[in-house]
Amino acid sequence: MTSPTGDPLADLDPFDIFDTEAARLDRHFSRLDEEGWNRPSRCAGWSVRDVLAHLAGEELYNHACLDGDIEGFSAMLGREGVTGGFDGFNDWCVRRRRDVPVEEVLREWRRANGETRERMRALGRDAELQTLAGPYPVGLQAFHYDSEYATHADDVGASVAEDEAGERARWRAEVAAFVLVEQGAKAQVEMTAERVWVHVSGMSEQLPVAAFVEATVGRLPDGHPLDRRFRAALRCLA
The missing domain is CATH 3.30.250 (Rec A Protein; domain 2)
Structure with missing residues (x-):
């Protein structure tokens, strides 16, 4: 149903949803043993641990958007030899964390994502972020993150x-x-x-x-x- 404002998403709070889906993932990750971390996810070629590594690494981009430093982010990718757009970036994020203790990766993700969610909520849904695609409303960016987190929660078998x-x-x-x-x-x-x-x-x-x-x-x-x-x-x- 479209709201009276004409915004079909006006009745949804993107920040509350983001918090809910992040908490769902955190609960799931917190309960895993070694077998659980190594179990295949629905993401082709990625284990559950790899999904966490992807989420942790993605925060580099999220923070670059919040900091208005997309140029710095792109320069970092160049220094690291990352090519292939977001697919190449995602692969790099996973590969560079495969030898890092999973508890450390989990702490990295919790801290970085907690900051992302706090800063986005503080900005409000009508503010703008600088993204690789250009300026984009914070609320709509949060909805994209909401969908991604819900998808990955399902990918790793988090309970609903x-x-x-x-x-x-x-x-x-x-x-x-x-x-x-x-x-x-x-x-x-x-x-x-x-x-x-x-x-x-x-x-x-x-x-x-x-x-x-x-x-x-x-x-x-x-x-x-x-x-x-x-x-x-x-x-x-x-």
Whole structure:
């Protein structure tokens, strides 16, 4: 439902969601033993430990945005020989932490992400960040982080209580629908209480809300019947 302000995300608090999903990950990470850390995640080629390393390393970029120092961030990547855009950066973040004790990586992530969330909330959703794509509202950037954290929580098997699953899927669907419009995607969506209608190039499909979310982050299982053209058009947050 679109709010009276015309902002489809106005009724969602991106900072509260960010706190909730960070706490979910932290609880999960805190309970892991060596076997749990080494278990494969849903991210191809990454263990659960690698997902944590990715999240910790990503804070270098998040802080560069908050500090207004994108040039310094880009210069750092150049000094380190990092190429290949965000994929190359993510791979570098994981590789350089593989020999670091996992407890140290977990402390790094907690500290850095805690600072990111505090500073973003203090700025407010209407302030702007400098990003690699140019100036961008803090609140919308937080929604992107919200989606990423929820996705990675699912990737590593973090628990979601039954009484929060529906609301969680709903906000994720609303954020994804907004991003599809923002990116000028071929897919057009209409959400009902239980399902999402998707229209692509004259074709239509309806998906349960949870399946729509999985499609937008590229996590539908290989055996899911959704046509590849819909999959390609819907993927917008991963």
